[in-house]
Amino acid sequence: MAITAETGKVVQWRRWAFSNFGWVLSNFGSLWLLLAPLLAAYAPRRLFKTYFNLFLRRHARRLLAFVDPYVTVDITEPGTSAHYSRYGRVTEHGDSTYEEVKAYLSDTCTEEARELRAEGAPESDGVVVSMRDGQDVADEFRGAAVWWTSVVRENSQGQQRDHTRQSQRLTFHQRDRRLVVDEYLPHVRRKGREILFSNRRRRLYTNNKSSDSYRFDYKAWSYTDFDHPTTFDTLAMDTAKKREIIDDLDTFRRNRDFYRRAGKPWKRGYLLYGPPGTGKSTMIAAMANYLDYDIYDVELTVVKDNNDLRRLLIETTSKSIIVIEDIDCSLNLTGDRATHRWRRPHDRDSSSGRDVDGNKSMVTLSGLLNFIDGLWSACGGERIVVFTTNHVDKLDAALIRRGRMDMHIEMSYCGLEAFSTLAKNYLGIDVDADDGTHHQLLGSVNEILRRESITPADVAECLMMAKRTASSDESSCLETVIDELKQRAKANAKAKADSEAKAKAEAEAEAKAAEMDRDNQWEEQNIVKSPKI
Ligand SMILES: Nc1ncnc2c1ncn2[C@@H]1O[C@H](COP(=O)(O)OP(=O)(O)OP(=O)(O)O)[C@@H](O)[C@H]1O
Ligand SMILES: [Mg+2]
Known part of the structure; x- marks a missing residue:
């Protein structure tokens, strides 16, 4: 049978009729009701009344279940104390179920509903389309039919609109109760969360100075909207290596249950290393855009101690990338784990270990190791940790061992494959699709790139120059690029x-x-x- 809103209506009607019929039957149709006067005559009055009531109620319930096998669950809008979180509107207790259900219905079921309502999405420019009050939509989950209805309840405090509470009412057959409660509703919440997540603007967070934590309005993180245009398509690097990274991210994202089964926290570490200008920061932006994650950029020099570092971690959300850039510049590699302090040579007084503001940082290497994979790091799940460095050989082996930094990615000088991506990005020239017209010019480019160590950042700069000066003719563009590359190589x-x-x-x-x-x-x-003398 095709499940439609019409079927839902029939079920609602049947439910109403059956429930009233059931009440009549349970109260007047029972044999016990006929025997009631007899019992009343011989049993003590109070005792008779209690037992009779209990008996009636139990049987009425059974009878009702027999004649009306449908169950309803209301998911009600949070109260007035609700506010908006990353995933939508939540109550003080952080319950965002209503918003998640609404998002699910807006995406999955509204094709069927004819009367809709649109509201601005809390964290994006988009709109959330939901059912108008009284509308029904049907859904199906593993063969079980369910119906959703949007209902409005007047609050007991008054009849004004302000005091009404909206509910999404779910109706289903009682034989599907376990399936609906244990699997369908969690599925709806998960899907709804994903929809809310994909609709919101992504954020780039940075940590505030923990020395300001005494202030009443102190927040561990500040953020701005993250709107970086880089994607894996525009990232210039060896194609096979790029594919490997994308596959690794996919495997990570898809394997929530695997991590749980294996007893591993759902997180993954990437170490990006290579000379300046080879695209380490660009890679992080591409990862965030690919996964649709927020970025938490940790500035270690303003973190007071290990406790503050832990607090930062707790205040990150899941589906995020935690980044520590230039980790080699922050780490003082002398001393044991407990006394490893983080410092930047240029902004610290090396004799006192204080930063420019005179604040002493007590973050140790062991604090950082705990930050990455201590017990606290498991909270929330679905996190990626990325370290970048120009000097991988300077890092403590414990910090980058497999399991902490699961994948070590070398970002290196520009090769022909990376050049072809950059040429497409900057000049619109598709080198891969060249039919041999530019064979010689590309050969020259390849030779220069093989002979000289030129970073993608340098090549990008040369392409920008060529774009400014050369004509739209591809050959003359490439000739200018070759000249620029030669000059760049000479300058380097x-x-x-x-x-x-x-x-x-x-x-x-x-x-x-x-x-x-x-x-x-x-x-x-x-x-x-x-x-x-
Ligand atoms: N692999 C690349 N793909 C595309 N663009 C790149 C790549 N590498 C560098 N660029 C360009 O060069 C600029 C600088 O690159 P980026 O900041 O990612 O380098 P980095 O490796 O992080 O350098 P540093 O070690 O100095 O932090 C970027 O804005 C980008 O335009
Ligand atoms: Mg960088």
């Missing part, structure tokens, strides 16, 4: 030679200073030891 080589020369000069100066120190010490010792 010069910068490299300069920095090597500078490093060499500094090393020589240090060696000279050390030698002078040694000479001075030797002189001092000899003067002291030589006998006075």
